[in-house]
Amino acid sequence: MEMTSQRWQRTNEYLRNAFGAQDDHLAGLMADAVDRGLPDIAITADVGRLLMILTSLTPGRLAIEVGTLGGYSGIWIARGLSREGRLITVEREDLHADFAREQFDRAGVGDRVEIRRGPALEVLTRLAGELVPGSVDVVFVDAEKEEYPAYWEILKPLIAPGGLIMADNALGAGSWWIDDEGGGERNAADRFNRLVAGDDDFEAVAVPIRQGILIGRRMR
Numbered sequence: 001m002e003m004t005s006q007r008w009q010r011t012n013e014y015l016r017n018a019f020g021a022q023d024d025h026l027a028g029l030m031a032d033a034v035d036r037g038l039p040d041i042a043i044t045a046d047v048g049r050l051l052m053i054l055t056s057l058t059p060g061r062l063a064i065e066v067g068t069l070g071g072y073s074g075i076w077i078a079r080g081l082s083r084e085g086r087l088i089t090v091e092r093e094d095l096h097a098d099f100a101r102e103q104f105d106r107a108g109v110g111d112r113v114e115i116r117r118g119p120a121l122e123v124l125t126r127l128a129g130e131l132v133p134g135s136v137d138v139v140f141v142d143a144e145k146e147e148y149p150a151y152w153e154i155l156k157p158l159i160a161p162g163g164l165i166m167a168d169n170a171l172g173a174g175s176w177w178i179d180d181e182g183g184g185e186r187n188a189a190d191r192f193n194r195l196v197a198g199d200d201d202f203e204a205v206a207v208p209i210r211q212g213i214l215i216g217r218r219m220r
């Protein structure tokens with residue numbers, strides 16, 4: 001069966017329809033965000049559910065998200081954490097972080113989510129100095145695509161054995177796809193995918209849902 005662009009689009013619509021159930025708050029969150037001036041670039045509910053399910057398969061003690069936007073993906077991750085679990089999410093735009101703060105509180109996970117404001121590379125470098133290596137069960141990367149390889153270098157030592165790194169845009173974004181000839185973001189995503197896939201301590205795969213989600217698990 002040939003995969004055409006229409007079939008790919010309809011497949012993604014089907015996935016959102018069949019696996020994208022969500023509560024009223026999450027369903028309206030991005031429309032509210034857009035009204036407040038945030039860009040409409042969050043993951044979809046089927047991807048959110050994947051993040052929640054995978055998070056819930058780990059001990060769920062500590063998660064780090066890079067790229068908060070309005071808190072949509074963070075709420076899904078927070079719902080997969082253990083009862084005592086915490087999410088630290090990183091965002092450089094105050095407009096986004098302020099909106100996300102409200103949404104985490106409204107979703108009932110506010111006491112478990114800390115937003116660290118600032119450029120991701122600076123915030124993550126500081127975090128790496130604070131956290132015990134191997135203490136993070138879940139990482140979700142969804143910020144500056146060209147910085148993904150650098151995020152990986154900082155975050156990798158923090159990930160616990162059995163812990164996960166997940167990343168959005170493993171296969172594409174609005175302006176590029178992984179089979180393009182080249183380009184900054186495309187090349188950075190390719191480099192990042194291959195860094196995780198080629199790491200002896202990790203097993204990794206990318207699932208072609210929406211724009212591609214990389215899933216890597218620390219095996220040792």
Ligand SMILES: C[S@@+](CC[C@H](N)C(=O)[O-])C[C@H]1O[C@@H](n2cnc3c(N)ncnc32)[C@H](O)[C@@H]1O
Binds near residue numbers: 069070096120
């Ligand atoms: C694609 S959006 C994140 C979407 C969010 N994960 C969701 O699905 O709900 C990317 C976010 O990362 C933030 N961001 C981009 N580059 C960043 C950087 N270098 N440091 C910190 N935040 C950054 C943007 O301001 C934006 O809010």
